[in-house]
Amino acid sequence: MTPRRQRMLAVGLAASGIIIATALTLEALKDNMMFFISVTDVVAGEYPADRNFRIGGLVVDGSMQRETGSMDILFRVTDLRCEMSVTYSGVLPDLFREGQGVVAHGRMDRSGMFIADRIMAKHDENYMAPEVAASLAENVNEQTADLVQGGPECDS
Amino acid sequence: MWNLLHRLASPPHFYRLAAGMIPWFAVSGLLAVAYGAYAGLFIAPPDYQQGDAFRIIYVHVPSAYLSMMAYVIMATGAGIGLIWRMKLAHAVAAAAAPLGAWFTFLALVTGSIWGRPMWGTWWEWGDPRLTSELVMLFLYFGYIALRGAIDDTAKADRASAVLALVGAVNVPIIHFSVEWWSSLHQGPTLIRKGGPAIDSAMLYPLLAMILGFTLLFGALLLRRVRTEVLYRERRTKWVREMILSTPGNNL
Amino acid sequence: MSAAEQHIPGVFTGMMAVARRDLLLAWKRPGDVLNPLFFFAMVATLFPLSVGPSIEQLELSGPGVLWVAALLAMLLSLNSLFLTDHEDGSLEQMLVSPLPLSALALGKTIAHWLTSGLPLVLVSPLLAMTFRMPVAVTGVLMLTLLLGTVSLSLLGSIGAALTVGLQRSTALLSLLILPLAMPVLIFGARTVSLAAAGEGVAGGLYFLAAYAVLTLSLAPFAAAAALRISNE
Amino acid sequence: MTAKLTCDDLTLFRGDRCLFEGLSFALKPSELLLLEGDNGSGKTSLLRAIAGLIELERGRVCWNDVPVLAQRQSFHNSLVWMAHRVGFKADLTLVENLQFESALRLQCAAELEAVLVRLGIHRLKRLPMRSLSAGQQRRVALARMLLSDAVLWMMDEPVTNLDREGRSLVMQLISEHLSRDGMVIMASHEDVEIDAPVQTIRLQ
Numbered sequence: 073m074t075p076r077r078q079r080m081l082a083v084g085l086a087a088s089g090i091i092i093a094t095a096l097t098l099e100a101l102k103d104n105m106m107f108f109i110s111v112t113d114v115v116a117g118e119y120p121a122d123r124n125f126r127i128g129g130l131v132v133d134g135s136m137q138r139e140t141g142s143m144d145i146l147f148r149v150t151d152l153r154c155e156m157s158v159t160y161s162g163v164l165p166d167l168f169r170e171g172q173g174v175v176a177h178g179r180m181d182r183s184g185m186f187i188a189d190r191i192m193a194k195h196d197e198n199y200m201a202p203e204v205a206a207s208l209a210e211n212v213n214e215q216t217a218d219l220v221q222g223g224p225e226c227d228s
Numbered sequence: 229m230w231n232l233l234h235r236l237a238s239p240p241h242f243y244r245l246a247a248g249m250i251p252w253f254a255v256s257g258l259l260a261v262a263y264g265a266y267a268g269l270f271i272a273p274p275d276y277q278q279g280d281a282f283r284i285i286y287v288h289v290p291s292a293y294l295s296m297m298a299y300v301i302m303a304t305g306a307g308i309g310l311i312w313r314m315k316l317a318h319a320v321a322a323a324a325a326p327l328g329a330w331f332t333f334l335a336l337v338t339g340s341i342w343g344r345p346m347w348g349t350w351w352e353w354g355d356p357r358l359t360s361e362l363v364m365l366f367l368y369f370g371y372i373a374l375r376g377a378i379d380d381t382a383k384a385d386r387a388s389a390v391l392a393l394v395g396a397v398n399v400p401i402i403h404f405s406v407e408w409w410s411s412l413h414q415g416p417t418l419i420r421k422g423g424p425a426i427d428s429a430m431l432y433p434l435l436a437m438i439l440g441f442t443l444l445f446g447a448l449l450l451r452r453v454r455t456e457v458l459y460r461e462r463r464t465k466w467v468r469e470m471i472l473s474t475p476g477n478n479l
Numbered sequence: 480m481s482a483a484e485q486h487i488p489g490v491f492t493g494m495m496a497v498a499r500r501d502l503l504l505a506w507k508r509p510g511d512v513l514n515p516l517f518f519f520a521m522v523a524t525l526f527p528l529s530v531g532p533s534i535e536q537l538e539l540s541g542p543g544v545l546w547v548a549a550l551l552a553m554l555l556s557l558n559s560l561f562l563t564d565h566e567d568g569s570l571e572q573m574l575v576s577p578l579p580l581s582a583l584a585l586g587k588t589i590a591h592w593l594t595s596g597l598p599l600v601l602v603s604p605l606l607a608m609t610f611r612m613p614v615a616v617t618g619v620l621m622l623t624l625l626l627g628t629v630s631l632s633l634l635g636s637i638g639a640a641l642t643v644g645l646q647r648s649t650a651l652l653s654l655l656i657l658p659l660a661m662p663v664l665i666f667g668a669r670t671v672s673l674a675a676a677g678e679g680v681a682g683g684l685y686f687l688a689a690y691a692v693l694t695l696s697l698a699p700f701a702a703a704a705a706l707r708i709s710n711e
Numbered sequence: 712m713t714a715k716l717t718c719d720d721l722t723l724f725r726g727d728r729c730l731f732e733g734l735s736f737a738l739k740p741s742e743l744l745l746l747e748g749d750n751g752s753g754k755t756s757l758l759r760a761i762a763g764l765i766e767l768e769r770g771r772v773c774w775n776d777v778p779v780l781a782q783r784q785s786f787h788n789s790l791v792w793m794a795h796r797v798g799f800k801a802d803l804t805l806v807e808n809l810q811f812e813s814a815l816r817l818q819c820a821a822e823l824e825a826v827l828v829r830l831g832i833h834r835l836k837r838l839p840m841r842s843l844s845a846g847q848q849r850r851v852a853l854a855r856m857l858l859s860d861a862v863l864w865m866m867d868e869p870v871t872n873l874d875r876e877g878r879s880l881v882m883q884l885i886s887e888h889l890s891r892d893g894m895v896i897m898a899s900h901e902d903v904e905i906d907a908p909v910q911t912i913r914l915q
Binding site for chain 1 (some may be wrong): 277278279281345346347348349352414
């Protein structure tokens with residue numbers, strides 16, 4: 073084989089390698105290595121028992137209850153299909169709002185209550201002045217797209 | 229066209245040209261940052277969710293953008309230097325690395341300061357954007373360390389160029405990480421389908437800050453490249469003549 | 480016969496000759512293969528000793544610990560990849576050989592993987608047992624290590640080639656390689672953790688495979704370029 | 712086609728020191744180029760630069776009128792290289808080492824056995840290289856040259872570590888190679904007596 077043909081072969085092999093790697097990456101991205109588990113999955117019982125995990129969703133409007141004189145709070149999280157209850161004791165991040173995205177780390181107790189030991193607020197990519205935000209119709213903003221999954225309606 | 233490029237790349241020419249450009253970059257950069265900082269801190273309304281805390285984006289976003297930009301400049305310089313054996317390109321790559329490392333560091337620190345009150349965590353290991361940005365900082369460290377370990381400048385240039393090009397794989401990963409893996413860090417605000425998702429009163433200061441940071445970065449980069457060039461060309465006639473002709477210099 | 484058409488030895492033959500020679504050398508000096516292996520085992524043992532023998536703790540930390548130990552063991556073996564060749568002058572002979580240097584570098588990397596990557600994969604089930612890892616998860620661990628060590632060997636060949644003539648190169652080599660190896664570690668350990676939690680592992684395995692194929696297509700060329708520069 | 716090596720305006724710096732500047736020469740078949748100079752004068756660097764192992768500051772090396780950097784593999788196919796370090800694996804036997812060489816450079820100009828007999832090392836065939844003396848290892852390096860059919864021999868101090876008999880053997884081998892239309896570039900700090908056209912470059 074001449075050096076010239078060797079070089080062509082090498083370039084060809086490398087190029088096809090890159091194409092294969094790209095295809096494999098695309099395949100890898102299809103299978104979402106979830107940062108959190110969706111509410112629907114948790115309600116359907118698809119969560120690791122006896123282990124900490126993360127759930128992600130939106131805080132349901134008007135669901136937040138705070139016990140006076142303590143740090144304990146109780147709220148419900150939805151992915152617009154199912155809802156579940158979460159309790160947490162501690163300081164909440166500034167971005168924690170009703171209707172906004174939240175990621176909670178903790179585990180399920182036997183009664184189906186999620187005991188969070190850490191709450192993280194997921195911020196969206198929208199920046200607005202308060203009056204603009206108020207004038208916008210109540211809507212699900214785009215940040216929630218990745219917190220909300222497609223799938224069958226929840227019966228609970 | 230080729231001739232012009234060649235002339236630009238000649239060290240003495242570049243050295244003089246850069247000297248003339250630095251003040252323009254520096255002054256316009258400072259003006260843009262001054263406007264951006266004032267408008268960002270006092271004119272722009274507080275965010276409907278984050279209140280005043282969102283204002284850290286006026287430092288965070290330009291830093292994060294420049295951390296990647298500096299890497300692209302470094303890798304491009306390295307590639308040009310390696311393929312066309314252009315010494316000036318190597319000098320640019322060498323000069324860009326520490327700047328890039330500092331902007332990466334700044335982006336990580338400002339992000340972390342913001343993340344604590346907003347997300348509720350200083351640092352989130354599971355987040356791909358945070359992790360890939362950290363990897364970039366380590367890549368800069370590796371590049372700087374490799375340069376430092378090789379005494380011969382020409383050899384250091386070419387060896388570190390290989391490393392810079394290999395590490396360039398990380399840049400698109402950082403950029404797309406928020407779209408590929410849904411995680412804590414939000415998606416892109418400025419460059420996205422349907423236009424920027426930011427109030428124009430907040431947007432203009434931000435754009436001014438990005439422009440200002442970029443111009444200041446350009447001024448710093450040119451200064452560093454000048455120093456690199458001077459050091460590399462220290463034995464040449466033009467440097468000797470220039471130093472001798474400097475008034476008040478009795479070498 | 481014009482110069483361009485001149486025939487030179489087969490690339491594949493040359494690559495395999497390099498790999499065969501290095502395997503023969505490894506056979507004559509088994510310590511070079513065994514030391515990283517013992518290192519792997521010992522680092523993996525350090526964690527239960529330091530963290531405590533709680534079973535829950537072990538199950539939780541197993542994937543991460545085994546992966547970190549494997550990564551460190553690979554790093555340990557990388558330093559000598561081109562060093563002995565550099566010292567005895569055989570690297571210079573490769574540089575003036577009519578074969579493409581990238582093929583020879585790949586040949587050496589193949590031998591390196593066979594002598595340091597593959598043994599790690601093979602002993603990992605033993606260590607996995609001490610971390611109470613179920614059989615199915617152990618299978619995933621081996622699979623991730625199999626794909627991951629390929630990438631580590633190839634990335635390592637670039638780092639080893641860049642640092643070959645330098646003084647005190649061990650720490651520098653790690654500094655150059657680790658950032659590039661981090662995705663392998665992240666996805667490797669995470670995939671095993673997901674398997675332990677009974678979740679899907681396809682995404683992680685695809686990613687590790689993609690990284691292995693990507694490094695396989697690019698690393699030999701980068702390593703060859705680095706070798707030429709280092710040997711000036 | 713007869714082979715031809717032309718070097719034009721070769722210039723190399725090491726750090727800030729100029730090793731050689733504006734060096735030009737050409738080498739034709741049956742010619743010997745002798746590089747002379749004291750230790751550290753840049754003989755080895757010049758050899759390495761011609762072989763394409765060092766990037767030159769200025770100038771270029773052409774093989775058959777084509778720059779060697781544009782046809783590195785073809786050029787290296789016409790070249791054997793004998794450096795300070797012999798380039799053999801201490802743990803492998805003499806024969807294993809030479810077998811590896813032949814896989815890298817395909818062409819076999821001579822029978823292995825005959826070459827080893829000629830060099831007086833056929834009894835050492837099965838011994839690992841580490842048990843050979845420096846002079847014997849040098850002879851194995853000579854075997855590498857004889858086994859190849861490359862036109863251009865590049866030798867860095869080929870007679871180092873060799874006894875009187877070994878030195879005359881080297882000179883004889885070089886003469887034979889030149890008489891077969893071969894070309895030799897040799898760096899040496901000793902005088903060389905050889906019956907062939909010799910060009911000498913003296914490095915300061």
